[in-house]
Amino acid sequence: AQTVTQSQPEMSVQEAETVTLSCTYDTSESNYYLFWYKQPPSRQMILVIRQEAYKQQNATENRFSVNFQKAAKSFSLKISDSQLGDTAMYFCAFSGGSNYKLTFGKGTLLTVNP
Amino acid sequence: DSGVTQTPKHLITATGQRVTLRCSPRSGDLSVYWYQQSLDQGLQFLIQYYNGEERAKGNILERFSAQQFPDLHSELNLSSLELGDSALYFCASSLRGGAYQETQYFGPGTRLLVL
Numbered sequence: 001a002q003t004v005t006q007s008q009p010e011m012s013v014q015e016a017e018t019v020t021l022s023c024t025y026d027t028s029e030s031n032y033y034l035f036w037y038k039q040p041p042s043r044q045m046i047l048v049i050r051q052e053a054y055k056q057q058n059a060t061e062n063r064f065s066v067n068f069q070k071a072a073k074s075f076s077l078k079i080s081d082s083q084l085g086d087t088a089m090y091f092c093a094f095s096g097g098s099n100y101k102l103t104f105g106k107g108t109l110l111t112v113n114p
Numbered sequence: 115d116s117g118v119t120q121t122p123k124h125l126i127t128a129t130g131q132r133v134t135l136r137c138s139p140r141s142g143d144l145s146v147y148w149y150q151q152s153l154d155q156g157l158q159f160l161i162q163y164y165n166g167e168e169r170a171k172g173n174i175l176e177r178f179s180a181q182q183f184p185d186l187h188s189e190l191n192l193s194s195l196e197l198g199d200s201a202l203y204f205c206a207s208s209l210r211g212g213a214y215q216e217t218q219y220f221g222p223g224t225r226l227l228v229l
Contacts (some may be wrong), residue, residue: 010147043202095218101170
């Protein structure tokens with residue numbers, strides 16, 4: 001079974017600064033995808049970024065980028081130039097092998113301070 | 115807006131009652147997933163349907179059931195409700211649902227409160 005661990009329950013950052021959220025996972029699958037979802041106070045789940053395990057290049061989406069370390073089973077999210085609207089719960093998620101479901105971590109609550 | 119719709123947005127009911135949550139997937143998506151988000155259990159996968167047929171089951175209680183109709187909308191039925199069933203229930207959809215690499219797009223959720 002897959003597990004996803006987010007070791008930082010809460011983090012805070014000043015506006016315009018950079019912050020990194022950590023995620024580790026455990027799987028025996030060789031083919032899988034990793035995702036970061038954002039859940040703002042509205043509770044909507046919004047896809048932030050995704051990474052294919054077979055790609056060595058780290059995914060980027062505007063101010064969001066990941067550091068994917070396959071051997072270490074680590075998948076961190078870096079948010080550059082943090083904005084007040086980035087305040088949200090961030091979930092790391094795994095999907096792989098014959099399992100089409102998403103397995104989520106417990107989330108990291110990020111607060112961006114003005 | 116993800117294109118996935120869920121109704122109702124909020125639901126308040128009493129223990130022992132039965133409720134139905136409805137989901138319409140994004141246009142063109144054939145697969146629907148249901149997730150439960152609660153404070154103690156986090157985000158948990160319940161069940162997946164693909165083109166009308168059940169494809170995968172997760173931590174879904176026997177008191178819960180779901181189906182996907184020919185027009186691809188899905189309903190999650192929760193019966194004999196208990197206080198612990200209070201949670202946010204998400205529906206997500208994906209294009210085919212037959213591959214782990216498909217992105218799942220989430221609806222706004224239905225917040226269920228059992229009193």
